[in-house]
Amino acid sequence: MSASSRFFAIDTPVRYAGPEAETPRAFRWYDKDRVVAGRRLEDHLRFAVCYWHSFGWVGDDPFGGETFLRPWHHRADPMAAAKEKAEVAFELFRLLDVPFFTFHDADVAPEGAGLAESVANLNAIADLFERKMADAKVRLLWGTANLFGHRRYMAGAATNPDPDVFAYAAGQVRAALEVTHRLGGQNYVMWGGREGYDTLLNTDLKRELDQLGRFVSLVVEHKHKIGFKGPILIEPKPKEPTKHQYDFDVATCYGFLERYDLTKDVKLNIEQNHATLAGHTFLHEIALARALGVFGSLDINRGDELLGWDTDQFAMNAPELALVFHELLRGGGFTTGGLNFDAKIRRQSLDPEDLIYAHVGSMDACARALIAAAELFENGALTNPLAERYAGWDGPEGRAILDGRRTLAEIADRALASGFDPQPRSGRQEYLEGVVNRFV
């Protein structure tokens, strides 16, 4: 009996059993081969399990220590621990039957005595992953490097006042990108965990932005050099761990990419909890990324609307998710992106089974939401009224204005005419909310 099958109480992968199923060990909505809006649910949702929350986190918080006591957190030999962790991880991938996983370098392999040893450790684990992936159906949605946990990065990685720290980060990213490439990763993510500041008193904003622009550009150049085809993804987050993160939100990231001429190669990995911490809805961030042409992938979780920190809870509210997936369907769904469970069980959820229940519950909520969204989308119940509402802009005068064939004076003159008095029309918000409730 393997280590991993000893870790989880169940051995048989979770299967679809229909909405009436009472057990938490079955899917009630996620019937992966069911086709809606032209794709199998599995191909729409492209779920990924993340390594850090599910296998790395020990259950601590700022006021308390570890609660989980996973066996691999207490091995004396870090490489042995990393291998045991990998066994359990791939067992969870199998039990959940998810198509993807994700990781940081520091999640999967221990930090060595210097960068060279750390890179060697990472490559050794990548060898193990290659072997395990050959036998399993799970693939790599994306890889990334942890540039925020170690004390050397306390003042930032790319934006550190010390160019040597920038260099260390470059070393980590190069290795993580190359490993991601080797493992067939579909994207590479850069999360600017410490790229921000705690106080402006010791921060040169302009310098740091330029450093960050250079760093991302270097990674883009390297990606092309090694032939990595997937996009580089940056991830908006407004605050935490720093007081202010440079990749604040979608709009900020867009401006940054424009400034450093990176919109072609870099897209966004958007997270629900980061969206709400920035004062936006998840739906807003996705809709905006789509409007600006920088949509990439999603970290699927939920925040607590009343807490000011990143709670990274499993998303469970189907009506909210349905609108998110409706927006996704409007944009044609994912290409290289997917739904990464950047979500962690509560620190009181001690049992290995809690990991399973959490993923199953959220996968089900997503599936249910997607099915509703597909019906809503195919019905046109939201998109048709929208097209009608803006129809005036598709008329000749609307087009002339937008195409730059009118001056301000010409437009103004029309409004000065006697009797020109455009009347407002109902925005119908409550009616539309009722429409959504018909489908979800």
Place this chain on the structure above:
Amino acid sequence: MSASSRFFAIDTPVRYAGPEAETPRAFRWYDKDRVVAGRRLEDHLRFAVCYWHSFGWVGDDPFGGETFLRPWHHRADPMAAAKEKAEVAFELFRLLDVPFFTFHDADVAPEGAGLAESVANLNAIADLFERKMADAKVRLLWGTANLFGHRRYMAGAATNPDPDVFAYAAGQVRAALEVTHRLGGQNYVMWGGREGYDTLLNTDLKRELDQLGRFVSLVVEHKHKIGFKGPILIEPKPKEPTKHQYDFDVATCYGFLERYDLTKDVKLNIEQNHATLAGHTFLHEIALARALGVFGSLDINRGDELLGWDTDQFAMNAPELALVFHELLRGGGFTTGGLNFDAKIRRQSLDPEDLIYAHVGSMDACARALIAAAELFENGALTNPLAERYAGWDGPEGRAILDGRRTLAEIADRALASGFDPQPRSGRQEYLEGVVNRFV
């Protein structure tokens, strides 16, 4: 005796009387001719009184009606009311001895039966202003158009689903811009009060952004056509009155200007309360605008850190303001911009004198803060440690990285060397906070 001298109990302008003065009718710090950091206080601070809060607002809020009962709010004849209001306004400018004022079209002249009549009303009041400005020292910091109060704009002006509403807005802005030009205004402001949405269910984000881009471009073209030299300013605000305003914050506005190629002609008018509603400090927004090259002018007020709406209170906290002015000094101070009091007395501050006390109190807090900021700046107590902290980036390797003369692999190789282990250095936040407290 004029109407206005009957309105305020005092007739003599407020004068500087030194820090020991006990009366609220004297400046204790704002000695306008005092020179710090190379300029007179008046020339640094460039205070402007705004028309809307001080003369337009009736004292209502969402749960209660008017409290102020100003005489001009109860005249039957709207043009007579507008003239009386102007008398009182210019009397306040005189009593406070401020160098500037600001207004919206709708603040100074009544809406007519159609746009043509509204424009005529505006021009009639502009005639009056010209005459009054000839006798007074007060100048126009900026003018603007109110594109959010009337029900026609309930779903936006430039971003309205109806192109006729866009046209009406164009008519108002053309007139307001021309009047601003005629009155020697130093800037023209566009506040996107309803340029945003209440629900994404009825909103086409991409269309609306394109409409807004077109609108601002039209105004820029018209500005050049009529020879208006000042910048167009747009004003970041994240929410209120809409759930989401398109000009969310400095970073969002910057991305918008980049997208529609407007960074050359358009700068930002930044407000403290809007900054905090967006989850930023005022200092952050100013520093970022400076770093991105889009700094324009300031609306000086304060929000309530615990309330989620725009309270627009008079700024009174000198230590906070000192850091703002230090940042301003680092950038060389205002060019066309100034400190506009987009601030309103509380609705319980019924007495005409409350208008005076509020402005005097805040002008004094600003003056005190500027004097401290100038000392701090000239001492280099913050800027010197900052330069030292980033010194590594001015070295040959730092410059090579930033200038694009290194590849990721080259940089990474350096970090792979044995013993390469950059050590973190103290960020010294508390030390620097103590330094600031030495000066303020």
Place this chain on the structure above:
Amino acid sequence: MSASSRFFAIDTPVRYAGPEAETPRAFRWYDKDRVVAGRRLEDHLRFAVCYWHSFGWVGDDPFGGETFLRPWHHRADPMAAAKEKAEVAFELFRLLDVPFFTFHDADVAPEGAGLAESVANLNAIADLFERKMADAKVRLLWGTANLFGHRRYMAGAATNPDPDVFAYAAGQVRAALEVTHRLGGQNYVMWGGREGYDTLLNTDLKRELDQLGRFVSLVVEHKHKIGFKGPILIEPKPKEPTKHQYDFDVATCYGFLERYDLTKDVKLNIEQNHATLAGHTFLHEIALARALGVFGSLDINRGDELLGWDTDQFAMNAPELALVFHELLRGGGFTTGGLNFDAKIRRQSLDPEDLIYAHVGSMDACARALIAAAELFENGALTNPLAERYAGWDGPEGRAILDGRRTLAEIADRALASGFDPQPRSGRQEYLEGVVNRFV
């Protein structure tokens, strides 16, 4: 044809048509005679339409004027307007087939030249209500007095620094309570709209709390004197319109009632949007009120989780509501309380039908949620695990501790024993969230 039937485009009351109905003019879930958990849906939910938002509000906000242009807002004769408003109101009650309505004095009758005339106006409208209620099935859930709109109340009513304002408020409340009694109102509500402060600089907190305690006590005494059987309800709200409202949240109100010995006669009217502004969930506030024995009634609406002001939107999210109703069922459901729609259509929802769609949509969301909650409750899927989790406290040692039969030293001594090492058990949050999703 009556004025009111001209106001709404439909004449036939909204009826239940089953989940497949596509029209927004039918209920899809609210089958009022359906019995769940032992009561008809109508008797569980006890819906009330409120007068102020639906008929009083003109569609303005802090940045814009009226949008609705209802006919009765533009009558020259205020009593004629009040009567027309009443016609439309009762027509909406009929069309929605709601069992209850609610009002403030100022919503239904115009302010007179003095208090005596205002009271006379109120009584004249109450006469009209009596006649209309005789023909209709609608009843009065509660009445209240508006002690926050008029400028005399700008610094509070009961907590005003001027005892004459307290007296004026007493006059209004006496009349409103007596009218509520006459109309068979089931509760009387006191909302402390201006009972709070804008700045502590001008506020004597202790005095004001004592004034408020006295005021509520006076009302309780008067209620008994006139034989009004229903409870007095106070309504938690943390802020807006004031910076700080004294009835901040359920816990604060409870402490206030304890301090002034009012827990017997006074219960709480809890609102979702007020709960979230206070940093709580609606569910928390209800559960706490139930735990403390002060639960009364509910204002059903929703806030916007990202906006810091009272948006009073119609509640539409069934999963969230289901947990609220589950808590209600645990407490045995409403006695005198009900679900009052303290909710307003958006100011862009101009059409009379928007009023209907909004209420129908939210009534349906509530009905759907209640049906789910009843199943969840009858299944015991949440309550059984809860009882099991705390079972230790029902054992002999648990009871001994709680009943005061153990000292600290005795309890401590037990813990000092060798090997005493209580182990944590999983909190199972995600599992329980999945359980809830099986039912909603």
Place this chain on the structure above:
Amino acid sequence: MSASSRFFAIDTPVRYAGPEAETPRAFRWYDKDRVVAGRRLEDHLRFAVCYWHSFGWVGDDPFGGETFLRPWHHRADPMAAAKEKAEVAFELFRLLDVPFFTFHDADVAPEGAGLAESVANLNAIADLFERKMADAKVRLLWGTANLFGHRRYMAGAATNPDPDVFAYAAGQVRAALEVTHRLGGQNYVMWGGREGYDTLLNTDLKRELDQLGRFVSLVVEHKHKIGFKGPILIEPKPKEPTKHQYDFDVATCYGFLERYDLTKDVKLNIEQNHATLAGHTFLHEIALARALGVFGSLDINRGDELLGWDTDQFAMNAPELALVFHELLRGGGFTTGGLNFDAKIRRQSLDPEDLIYAHVGSMDACARALIAAAELFENGALTNPLAERYAGWDGPEGRAILDGRRTLAEIADRALASGFDPQPRSGRQEYLEGVVNRFV
């Protein structure tokens, strides 16, 4: 040379050197023997250094590991580490010349194999403290027990579903209270770190409140039994680490104390950062505690107004602190309470000297604020207008109302009289803000 003198670069205690001093190693305002408002600054401010942030914390946060690398965090022998830590702590007390310190059991002594060993460790360190305190002037402001860090407390201590955990907590508190008593502690604090919930789905609110009531009552009984004279203090905090803490804010704590009849023996320890997380100002919480008769002591720090978690920064803004101290002076100042620095240097403040600069900077800001507050208070510049504003309530009718000598009907009748029309008077907020700025 001792370990501790090697830890800090300086050996001479920080001394007062006047406002012009440029070194961060001198006080510029805190002249401890200076008398204002009848007491020496030291006796007013009663500063305490806390053990946990300054000596226990390793510099980690939810996204990164330790940064400080203090020698005692890396000793193999935990008791040796505890002793080294104590040496450094007492050295800092000496260098800062503070009159008090504070600690949790877990800060000063290592957890043992069972409770008995933990208590023995605590008592061994208490022996050491007794010896060191005999030689030093520093005294114990308060002690407390850490009932939130260990995994056994993950679901609460007193409010745990398992009564054995309650018992373990009782054991810790008994020992910590007895050690506090032995060391002459002036208060004993209970912080309900995990007394709250993460989800209501697994929480029985009523049971948990009763458990907490019982626990505090047990401690009060034990305090009397052992002759401890100081008050028990509970500490309001709304959230973090739990989603909802039972001791939410001052008002909630007051209601809790009333419910369990504890107001006589239990007072409140109020923290700035907890106040703002609850949606209040620090000033509000102090003023309310004073009004309700439950004011005890203060944790002096500041939060970040834009971050939603407990940043516990050193308080540096003198104008804000001045109003806090003005309120304190109105209440006669501290009795057993003091200003405990529950404040931590930023994790980037690596150098031992940063600990000194942080405390010195905040002590100075407090001293400066207190001096200003004393002048403001003695001038009566805020208190006189306040008395005048409420003067009506000291008149015969005001007194009759408050004393219960008027019925609602009697008061109402007076208001019904013709011409009764109380007029609002200006709240003068801006004027009063200007007054404050004259003093700070």
